[in-house]
Amino acid sequence: MSRPDAPLLAVRGAAVGHDGRAVLGGLDLEVGPGDVVAVRGANGTGKSTLVRTVLGLGGLVRGRVELFGTPLDRFRDWRRVGYVPQRTAVTAGMPVTVRELVATGRLPRLRPWQRFTEADRCGVDCALEGAGLAGDGHRQLAELSGGQHRRALVARALAGDPELLVLDEPTAGVDAAAQQVLAATLAGLSATGVGIVVVLHEVGPLAPVLTRTVSLGHPTPVPLSGAVG
Numbered sequence: 218m219s220r221p222d223a224p225l226l227a228v229r230g231a232a233v234g235h236d237g238r239a240v241l242g243g244l245d246l247e248v249g250p251g252d253v254v255a256v257r258g259a260n261g262t263g264k265s266t267l268v269r270t271v272l273g274l275g276g277l278v279r280g281r282v283e284l285f286g287t288p289l290d291r292f293r294d295w296r297r298v299g300y301v302p303q304r305t306a307v308t309a310g311m312p313v314t315v316r317e318l319v320a321t322g323r324l325p326r327l328r329p330w331q332r333f334t335e336a337d338r339c340g341v342d343c344a345l346e347g348a349g350l351a352g353d354g355h356r357q358l359a360e361l362s363g364g365q366h367r368r369a370l371v372a373r374a375l376a377g378d379p380e381l382l383v384l385d386e387p388t389a390g391v392d393a394a395a396q397q398v399l400a401a402t403l404a405g406l407s408a409t410g411v412g413i414v415v416v417l418h419e420v421g422p423l424a425p426v427l428t429r430t431v432s433l434g435h436p437t438p439v440p441l442s443g444a445v446g
């Protein structure tokens with residue numbers, strides 16, 4: 218059961234890694250409504266591993282992660298969480314339009330067998346606009362540049378109206394104008410109480426939107442001990 222007063226995301230004394238071997242340890246992080254937290258660090262410091270861990274995709278070696286006050290291993294309400302992955306190879310070759318991809322982000326919000334309503338169509342339109350793709354809904358994914366494809370993944374996450382939004386390098390390969398659009402969109406989401414975690418190499422136009430930055434150090438193997446929480 219989620220606690221209404223709990224942070225959207227809490228990471229406590231966590232070590233994260235692969236195959237039981239931590240790449241990053243001693244992590245404490247809280248994300249509340251309206252927070253926009255940048256996760257920064259050199260290549261290989263564990264940014265994506267941390268992000269994937271808090272999304273329940275494995276990687277918790279020890280410590281605790283809670284979403285909306287619920288321990289990660291008991292959390293089921295994934296429609297409250299939006300995710301923009303770093304790698305896009307899975308969708309790159311799909312014969313679908315941008316709009317169709319973005320609409321899939323809306324599906325977790327629908328009841329079983331429920332058809333799209335006008336509100337859902339508006340949600341998709343807003344998501345396209347928020348990612349700077351208002352005029353591109355009809356285009357095939359395969360036609361998009363790397364940066365445009367990344368924006369389509371951002372739009373897909375926005376379409377789900379998440380309460381917690383996790384973005385893994387959403388600005389990589391994205392031109393400055395589109396980064397400005399994304400910055401304005403994230404600022405708008407933050408103002409409505411959405412909590413945001415964003416992995417960034419370059420802060421760029423997102424700088425004024427950030428409320429906090431977490432800097433990860435160089436990768437140092439962390440000895441394995443203690444229980445996974």
Ligand SMILES: Nc1ncnc2c1ncn2[C@@H]1O[C@H](COP(=O)(O)OP(=O)(O)OP(=O)(O)O)[C@@H](O)[C@H]1O
Nearest residue numbers: 235236240258259260261262263264265266267436
């Ligand atoms: N699936 C995996 N299995 C084993 N090790 C992995 C796996 N994925 C990543 N690693 C290793 O974990 C460490 C952290 O990788 P991670 O991708 O989290 O770093 P990052 O900070 O996101 O890097 P980048 O900025 O290059 O995206 C690296 O040493 C990487 O080689």
